[in-house]
Amino acid sequence: MTWDDVKDPSPAFVQAVLEVVRTIPPGRVMTYGDVADEIGDHADLAEATGSYGARMVGQVMARYGSGVAWWRVIRATGQPPRFHEEQAWTYYIDEGTPLIGTQESYRVDLNRARCQAGPEAGSQISLDLF
């Protein structure tokens, strides 16, 4: 992507978000908060504004997420971004992402599809994929 034309106040943040999203493998997802946390891992970027929030990630995705697999970044409740739930459904079916419910009212099975960025000790998730 050519970010040379981008004139945003925080292009580094944008790049960082998109980078993380690209690391998400097909069939897996990550919440906005997790993505923000992954960026915080780099720290060098977080220092610019302190600590990023899930909302900031969402803002960046809304503006620059067009070039990445935005459907792999979802809300903590397992729902895809607003305005795109139907479009996302198609992608999930295509990639075999574990879903719960029906197309009319569904959500991604976070217990299986969520990338484990840091589930904290105590919660045991029987991840049986492969």
Next chain:
DNA sequence: ACATTGACTAATT
């Protein structure tokens, strides 16, 4: 500098 808004989250009911 204040008020509004947004592809959010966690806790309550």
Next chain:
DNA sequence: TAATTAGCCAATG
């Protein structure tokens, strides 16, 4: 499980 409420941070007018 779903709907509501309050908290959150940074961009924008």
